[in-house]
Amino acid sequence: MSTDAILEVRHLSVEFPLRQGIGDLIHRRQPKVVMAVDDVSFSLGPGEVLALAGESGCGKTTAARTLIGLGTATRGEILFKGRRVGGDAADGPAISLKELRQRAQIVFQDPYESLNARATVLDIVAEPLVVHRLAGSAQERLERVRLALEEAGLRPADDYLKRHPHELSGGQRQRAVIASALVLAPELLLADEPVSMLDVSIRAEILNLLNALRRSRGISILFITHDLGIVGHFADRLAVMYLGRIVEIGPTRAVLHDPQHPYTRALLSVVPVPNPRLRRQRVILQGETPNPLDLPAGCRFHPRCPIAVAACRTAEPDLTTVRDAHRVACLLVAPASDADQATHDPAHHEGG
Amino acid sequence: MTEPPLLSVRHLTTEFTLADGQVARALEDVSFDVLPGQTVGLVGESGCGKTTTLLSVMRLLPGNGRISGGSVLFKGTDLLTLSEREMRSHRWTDIAVVFQGAMNALNPVMKIADQIREAILLHDLMDRKAADRRVDDLLELVGIPRARRNQYPHQYSGGMRQRAMIAMALACSPDLLFADEPTTALDVMIQAQVFELFKRIQAEFGLAIVLVTHDLGVVAEMCDVVVVMYGGMVAEVGPADSVYNEPQHPYTQRLLAAFPDPSQSADLPEGGQDLATIPGTPPRLNALPPGCRFEPRCERRIDRCTEASPALVDVAVPGSGARHLAACHLLGEPEAGDA
Numbered sequence: 001m002s003t004d005a006i007l008e009v010r011h012l013s014v015e016f017p018l019r020q021g022i023g024d025l026i027h028r029r030q031p032k033v034v035m036a037v038d039d040v041s042f043s044l045g046p047g048e049v050l051a052l053a054g055e056s057g058c059g060k061t062t063a064a065r066t067l068i069g070l071g072t073a074t075r076g077e078i079l080f081k082g083r084r085v086g087g088d089a090a091d092g093p094a095i096s097l098k099e100l101r102q103r104a105q106i107v108f109q110d111p112y113e114s115l116n117a118r119a120t121v122l123d124i125v126a127e128p129l130v131v132h133r134l135a136g137s138a139q140e141r142l143e144r145v146r147l148a149l150e151e152a153g154l155r156p157a158d159d160y161l162k163r164h165p166h167e168l169s170g171g172q173r174q175r176a177v178i179a180s181a182l183v184l185a186p187e188l189l190l191a192d193e194p195v196s197m198l199d200v201s202i203r204a205e206i207l208n209l210l211n212a213l214r215r216s217r218g219i220s221i222l223f224i225t226h227d228l229g230i231v232g233h234f235a236d237r238l239a240v241m242y243l244g245r246i247v248e249i250g251p252t253r254a255v256l257h258d259p260q261h262p263y264t265r266a267l268l269s270v271v272p273v274p275n276p277r278l279r280r281q282r283v284i285l286q287g288e289t290p291n292p293l294d295l296p297a298g299c300r301f302h303p304r305c306p307i308a309v310a311a312c313r314t315a316e317p318d319l320t321t322v323r324d325a326h327r328v329a330c331l332l333v334a335p336a337s338d339a340d341q342a343t344h345d346p347a348h349h350e351g352g
Numbered sequence: 353m354t355e356p357p358l359l360s361v362r363h364l365t366t367e368f369t370l371a372d373g374q375v376a377r378a379l380e381d382v383s384f385d386v387l388p389g390q391t392v393g394l395v396g397e398s399g400c401g402k403t404t405t406l407l408s409v410m411r412l413l414p415g416n417g418r419i420s421g422g423s424v425l426f427k428g429t430d431l432l433t434l435s436e437r438e439m440r441s442h443r444w445t446d447i448a449v450v451f452q453g454a455m456n457a458l459n460p461v462m463k464i465a466d467q468i469r470e471a472i473l474l475h476d477l478m479d480r481k482a483a484d485r486r487v488d489d490l491l492e493l494v495g496i497p498r499a500r501r502n503q504y505p506h507q508y509s510g511g512m513r514q515r516a517m518i519a520m521a522l523a524c525s526p527d528l529l530f531a532d533e534p535t536t537a538l539d540v541m542i543q544a545q546v547f548e549l550f551k552r553i554q555a556e557f558g559l560a561i562v563l564v565t566h567d568l569g570v571v572a573e574m575c576d577v578v579v580v581m582y583g584g585m586v587a588e589v590g591p592a593d594s595v596y597n598e599p600q601h602p603y604t605q606r607l608l609a610a611f612p613d614p615s616q617s618a619d620l621p622e623g624g625q626d627l628a629t630i631p632g633t634p635p636r637l638n639a640l641p642p643g644c645r646f647e648p649r650c651e652r653r654i655d656r657c658t659e660a661s662p663a664l665v666d667v668a669v670p671g672s673g674a675r676h677l678a679a680c681h682l683l684g685e686p687e688a689g690d691a
Contacts, residue, residue, distance in 0.1 A: 049624075055539040169633055170398070199397040199566060204610040204627035211626060226539060229569065232617020234624045256618035270544035271614040272569025276592040278615050279573055284544045288509055 005079075006188050006220045007044040007067065012037055012076035014059070014066050018293070034292050036062040038244035039076070044188070047218040049211075051235035051252065053225050053267075057289055059244040060224045064190045067222070068104045069097045080104065080188070102132050105181035109193040111173035115165040122161040125149060125180045132184065144183055152179035153209055171202035178209065189213070192224045207234055229271045232256055237325075240264045243292060243300045246319065250326030260328040262305050299331065307332060356428070357385035358560050359409070359447075359528055364422035366401075366408045368637075376637035378404045382422070382586055383664075384579045385675075386528065391554065391561045393571035393592070396581035397607075399634055402564045405581070406530050410449060411439050426528070445475055448521035450514070452533040457517055458505040464516050465491065465501040471523045490519040494549060511542035518549060525557065532564040547574055568611045572596055580604050583635045583645030586664065590676030600667045600678035603646045606630045644681065656681045 014037040020029070037059040044050050052060045065071045067078055069085055078085040080103070083095040108114045115124055125145045126135075135141035142161075149157035152175040165173055174194060181189060191210060195203040211234055213219050223235055231238050231252055238256070239249040240263065248261040259265045266283040273280065285304045290296060296303050302312040311331055319327040320335040366379040379401045386392050394402040407413050409424050411431065424431040426446060431439060451457040459467055465487050472483045491501050494515040505513055514534060521529055531550070535543035547570070554561060563574055571578055571592065578595040580588040580603065588601040599605045609628035632649035641647055647657040661679075663686045668676040 201610045201630040204629045208626045229614040230612050272573045273615045274568040274572045274611050276572045
C-alpha cells in the first residue's frame, strides 16, 4: 500500500441494522441488516480527485460519511495519513475525531439547507475557526475569513461578510459553503454532489473552483456524484459503485474510454449527450436497483445484467485487474495476463 | 409551414406583482409553435421563464401573476379569451401536464389507481366501469405492475411515481403534453426509462410534447425543436440540430460550451480541463437591463445592445426551409413583418 496516501480505505463495510418490532424482540429474531457499503477499498493521493459514482442507494454517500466519522464502519479500516479513523486501539495510532474534522472537510449537495439562514456569511465561515480555536483575535479571524471567501471566489470578500444566505444566489451559497470548508485549510475535501442542484453555468464555475483548489493547494478531493457526464472534466480516477460495492475503478480516461463492467457501460450509455446528431444506442436497464435487504446471490448485478451467464447467479466476482490500475468486478471480463500484472504499480492496487 | 401548428404562442407577456408592489415582467414577447406530434424543448436556467410559459399557456398562474399581452392559439382557439369554465374543458382533455416533483403532485392519501380514475371521471368521459378498464390500460402502458396499482404514492419509488403521473396525464388522451423537468430528481437510468416511455407513447398516440428543462443533454436526445429562453424572452429558436451545431445567439453558444459533453470526456487531457463559464448572473426580473437582457454578461456587446432589446431575426441556412431565429443585434435587423 502506498504510504503517502491522504486516505486509505481497506475492506470497508457499513451495515445498518433495521429497527425491530416488538414481535422480533419477543421471538429474539436476529435483526435484519442493510449492507450499505460492502468491502470497499480505495486510496486517495495528495492533490488527487477520485470520483465515486453511482445511482441513489449505491452506498457512495454512506461510504464518504463514514470516512470522516459521521458513521461507523462495521468492518474494515480507514487510514487518514496513516492514522486510523475509529476502530480499535490495538490497530495502531488513531486520529482524534476533532483533528480529523479539521483536516478533512465536507461540502454537501444542497447549499440551501447547509447554511444557517439566520447567520451572516462572516459568522458561518468563522465558526469552524471558533470551534477549533484556531484564531486568537477577532481581527485574525476576520482576516482568515476574508482569505477563504476570496479563494472561494466571493470577491471582494467585504461585500459578502454581512450578508445572510437569502441574499446570495445558489452559486454564491455553494461558494460560501466551500469557503467555510477552506477556512481550516483542509487536506481532504469530500464533495457530496456539490453541483447537482445548480444551473449549468454555475455548475461549471463551481467545478472549475474545485479544480483550481486542487491545483493551487494540492487538496485531495473525493467527489461523490451520480453524473458521469462531468467526471471527465475533473476526476483523475473514477470508481463506479453498485449496491454497496465498487464494480469498476481506474484512471478516469481508461474507464470512460473502455468501460468493462456491463453496469458502467449501461450507465455511460444513458448519460445525455448535448448533440442531437449523437443520439446513441442506449443500454437501458429495466426495473430498479434491487432492495439491499434482499441482495441477489452471486453477482448482485446479474438480475439486470444484459450479458449475464449462469455462473453469475452463484459466484460473486472480485475486482480483478484488466490493465494497469483499471480493475473490474465481473466474471466475464478477462483479467490481465501475467506479463501485464508484472508492470502493474502496486501502489495503486486497490479493491476488495 | 405546411401543417398548421397545434399550439401557437404569440407575443406572450406575463407579469408578476411582487410583495412590495413592484411589477416583474417574467415573460416578454414569447412566441413559438408546436406542431402535432412534435417534441419541443423549452430550455434555460432558473428564472428564465420556462415554467412561467407553461403556467401561462395552461392559465394556471398564481394569484399575483397576470398575462398582459399576446395570444395562445390551441388548434386555432385563443385560450386566453376563454372563460375559466371553457378553459377547464381544455385542461387535461387537450393539454395535460407532468409536473416536476411527482410526490407533491400526487395526493398522498389516495391510492394511485383511484387518483387516475378520478381524473377520468372528473372530465365525464366514460362510466365507472369503462374508467376502471382505462386505468388498467394506462398503468399497463407505463409499466406499473398490477399488484401495485392499489398502493399509495409513498409506497412508490421516484421513478414509479413519475410513471403514475404520466399515466394520469394521458388519462384523457390529450393532444399536447407539457413535461416540466419530469426527471430532475431521478437517477440517470430511471431518467432514461422515463424518456423511453415518452418516446413510446408519442409513437403510439402521436401526441406533441413540450419538455421544460435546464438539461441541454436531455433536450438534444429528445427534441425536434429547441426554444432557448433567457431573462423571460426567447433568445433563440430552431431545429435541435441547427441550434446545437450552429448556435447563433451568444448566450446559446456560451450555454452549450458550459455543458460538459460526455461523448468527448474520454479524450480530455489527464487531470481534466476547466469548463467554459458565463460570467455574471442572470438578470433579476424586476431590474431588467434596458437593452438586450444578456448584454451585461455578453462579451461581444456593441453600443446598440445597451439601447434596444433585439428582435428575433431569421438565421436559418437559406433554402433549408427550417425556422431558425435568434434575437441578437450582431445578427442584423429583422425584415418588416417578421414574427
